[in-house]
Amino acid sequence: MIGDARRGSTARRWEIALACAAALLVIAGVAFAASVAVPPTIANLASEVSDGTAATELGDASVVVPAEWVITRDSADAITVRTPDGALRASLQTVHEKPADAVAQGAGADAAPRSELLASGLTVMHADLDDGDLVAAVGTPDAAPSVRVVVQVRPPDGGAPAAYRAAIGDLLEGIRR
Amino acid sequence: MRARWTVAALAAAALVLSACAPASRGGWSPPEPAPDAVTVTDPVPEITAARSGPLGAGIVPLRVRNDAVGIQARVAMLPAGATTDAFNVQVEQIVRAAIADRVAVSGTAFVPTPSPVGAGLGDRRCAAGSTGLPAAALLADPAFGPAGGSGAAVVCGFVAADGPIVGERVRVVSGEGAVIRSDTTTTLYADVQTGETATADGLWAEGAAAALGAHVAEGLRRDAGALSRRPATVADDAQLAAIQAALATTVPSDEGLVITLAAGFTSPDLAELGVPVTTAPIDFAIPAAVASGLVSPLGARLLASYGQPYSGPVVAPAGTRAVDCTLVPCVALTYDDGPSDYTPGILDELAARDAAATFFALGQKAQAHADTLARMTREGHEVAGHTWSHPHLPQLTDAQIAAQIVDSTRALEAASGQDVTAFRPPYGEFSPRVLAVAAMPAITWDIDTLDWQGPADDVLIARAVEQPRAGSIVLQHDIQAVTARTAGAVLDGLLDRGFQLVTVRQLFGGELPASGVWRRAP
Numbered sequence: 001m002i003g004d005a006r007r008g009s010t011a012r013r014w015e016i017a018l019a020c021a022a023a024l025l026v027i028a029g030v031a032f033a034a035s036v037a038v039p040p041t042i043a044n045l046a047s048e049v050s051d052g053t054a055a056t057e058l059g060d061a062s063v064v065v066p067a068e069w070v071i072t073r074d075s076a077d078a079i080t081v082r083t084p085d086g087a088l089r090a091s092l093q094t095v096h097e098k099p100a101d102a103v104a105q106g107a108g109a110d111a112a113p114r115s116e117l118l119a120s121g122l123t124v125m126h127a128d129l130d131d132g133d134l135v136a137a138v139g140t141p142d143a144a145p146s147v148r149v150v151v152q153v154r155p156p157d158g159g160a161p162a163a164y165r166a167a168i169g170d171l172l173e174g175i176r177r
Numbered sequence: 178m179r180a181r182w183t184v185a186a187l188a189a190a191a192l193v194l195s196a197c198a199p200a201s202r203g204g205w206s207p208p209e210p211a212p213d214a215v216t217v218t219d220p221v222p223e224i225t226a227a228r229s230g231p232l233g234a235g236i237v238p239l240r241v242r243n244d245a246v247g248i249q250a251r252v253a254m255l256p257a258g259a260t261t262d263a264f265n266v267q268v269e270q271i272v273r274a275a276i277a278d279r280v281a282v283s284g285t286a287f288v289p290t291p292s293p294v295g296a297g298l299g300d301r302r303c304a305a306g307s308t309g310l311p312a313a314a315l316l317a318d319p320a321f322g323p324a325g326g327s328g329a330a331v332v333c334g335f336v337a338a339d340g341p342i343v344g345e346r347v348r349v350v351s352g353e354g355a356v357i358r359s360d361t362t363t364t365l366y367a368d369v370q371t372g373e374t375a376t377a378d379g380l381w382a383e384g385a386a387a388a389l390g391a392h393v394a395e396g397l398r399r400d401a402g403a404l405s406r407r408p409a410t411v412a413d414d415a416q417l418a419a420i421q422a423a424l425a426t427t428v429p430s431d432e433g434l435v436i437t438l439a440a441g442f443t444s445p446d447l448a449e450l451g452v453p454v455t456t457a458p459i460d461f462a463i464p465a466a467v468a469s470g471l472v473s474p475l476g477a478r479l480l481a482s483y484g485q486p487y488s489g490p491v492v493a494p495a496g497t498r499a500v501d502c503t504l505v506p507c508v509a510l511t512y513d514d515g516p517s518d519y520t521p522g523i524l525d526e527l528a529a530r531d532a533a534a535t536f537f538a539l540g541q542k543a544q545a546h547a548d549t550l551a552r553m554t555r556e557g558h559e560v561a562g563h564t565w566s567h568p569h570l571p572q573l574t575d576a577q578i579a580a581q582i583v584d585s586t587r588a589l590e591a592a593s594g595q596d597v598t599a600f601r602p603p604y605g606e607f608s609p610r611v612l613a614v615a616a617m618p619a620i621t622w623d624i625d626t627l628d629w630q631g632p633a634d635d636v637l638i639a640r641a642v643e644q645p646r647a648g649s650i651v652l653q654h655d656i657q658a659v660t661a662r663t664a665g666a667v668l669d670g671l672l673d674r675g676f677q678l679v680t681v682r683q684l685f686g687g688e689l690p691a692s693g694v695w696r697r698a699p
Binding site: 066068083084085087088112114115116117118119124126128136163164165166167168169170172173 | 204205206207208209210401402403404405406407408446449450451
């Protein structure tokens with residue numbers, strides 16, 4: 001009789017241990033899934049696809065993002081956009097700086113910012129970075145605020161970043177103040 | 178149990194929401210930039226001016242070297258005619274302007290003068306690539322520049338030979354050694370069907386410079402990585418002048434029309450973009466579709482005929498052309514006492530070198546060599562009289578002299594088909610009575626090669642090549658084996674010295690004097 005009781009107690013302990021292990025596994029799995037899925041999910045809650053005509057507010061400025069690009073709002077005066085193929089990502093933020101100062105912050109010491117008058121009537125100062133990346137600031141010369149644009153280009157299959165030059169131009173031309 | 182349901186619901190919501198995230202689309206492509214209206218291209222090579230080229234039989238090469246004033250010039254004329262004369266006048270004006278400049282600088286009058294033996298002036302066609310040589314190299318090159326490298330060099334190249342359109346580039350460089358005083362290039366076009374002639378900028382309509390300038394500035398902007406969509410504009414007179422100068426370099430190519438923008442171009446847009454002032458010439462191709470809206474009627478005809486075989490006129494025989502012996506040193510080779518069986522060989526040598534000569538033929542040989550005399554006419558040579566039977570004219574009566582002249586003239590005219598309007602008295606013997614009876618100019622010589630004495634070949638060649646000066650009349654005999662044997666070498670030697678080989682009539686400007694005795698051109 002005593003022997004039976006001992007056997008029953010041992011089996012119970014094993015069941016509890018297995019249950020605990022299973023519970024830990026479930027918790028770990030849920031935690032992992034949450035860490036992977038939740039951030040994009042949260043981000044996705046703030047994403048939309050541009051129709052190419054509606055302006056997206058950027059604080060004191062706005063931007064008409066090219067059609068089909070994905071817009072993700074980061075804050076009231078900042079968004080991130082990407083091309084439909086995901087190869088080009090750009091962050092846009094209104095900063096209370098002149099274009100020259102705004103672009104100088106993003107460009108390295110070696111970069112020489114260049115200036116162009118856009119078709120929109122605003123001025124863009126831009127500097128090329130490594131790997132086809134680029135930093136630009138759009139606004140009125142010698143006046144704040146301006147919209148700082150930091151562009152990363154990672155074309156698929158080793159494509160040329162230069163192929164996205166016209167797309168960058170389209171994005172910059174869409175900025176309004 | 179409730180906790181399990183809660184976990185499951187959260188997981189499902191996360192999955193649903195994450196599945197709604199806009200996915201990347203692999204098939205999407207970034208927008209293509211608008212196509213460039215003009216594109217940077219390579220320089221267009223010139224068309225060969227060699228005999229085997231498309232213009233081989235359609236140009237009259239001209240080469241002038243004059244060490245006294247310090248100039249060497251190579252240009253090409255078109256066969257004379259109503260639709261080509263204007264073009265030729267413009268080409269000649271370029272050469273004459275260069276000569277006038279050198280006359281002013283050197284203080285020496287220009288007199289056509291042959292160069293020393295071995296000068297290497299036999300090749301007179303435009304030399305491939307010569308218009309693109311660095312200025313100092315052009316002056317220093319004995320094939321193109323003046324003696325010693327100081328003075329002026331005029332070189333040429335063909336840029337178009339399409340249908341009825343011909344285009345020639347003429348470059349004039351002057352300076353002293355490495356110090357270049359001026360360097361100008363003119364590109365001339367002619368429509369040999371209509372006679373219209375224009376410099377290359379005349380291929381464009383009014384307003385083309387502004388339009389093309391904007392395209393050029395846009396192209397340079399894009400190459401520099403511009404991002405703006407704002408159309409480039411030509412903002413100032415300096416830019417317009419630079420583009421206008423580029424239009425004066427227009428040449429046709431497979432890509433349409435190509436212009437060369439000289440170094441030193443910039444614009445406010447480019448400067449703002451950080452593009453430095455251009456430091457080397459840049460060639461821009463303007464596609465036919467773009468150019469067609471900006472060209473003149475002549476330019477439109479050039480575009481339309483590009484790639485077609487050249488349909489310009491073929492040069493007439495050398496002896497029938499107008500030759501300006503005030504520009505090039507001329508010499509008249511004359512052959513007496515024929516025709517003979519040697520004469521066709523001499524004609525072959527002349528034909529191979531596009532050269533002309535005068536044959537003082539005997540009347541008594543006319544019938545037996547009628548074919549040869551007819552060939553002389555066909556090939557542009559001059560036939561003149563040498564009496565019927567080669568007598569000592571001063572020893573004859575008036576009637577005998579008249580018979581010698583008239584009978585030979587009739588026989589030679591009948592056989593050759595050309596008017597015989599001059600004669601050469603046998604042995605060079607004449608008197609006032611002979612001249613009065615002959616009633617035509619007597620043409621003698623100032624250079625006697627004495628070929629009838631049977632000299633060695635090299636001796637005869639040296640006499641015939643080394644002695645002549647501008648305007649000389651050289652006496653030989655086409656009945657001598659040595660003369661026939663050395664004819665080619667003599668012709669080459671004279672051409673090498675820069676002589677233009679002409680008939681006696683050409684030596685006198687195309688019209689023989691009405692009377693008198695002439696040893697050489699006045």
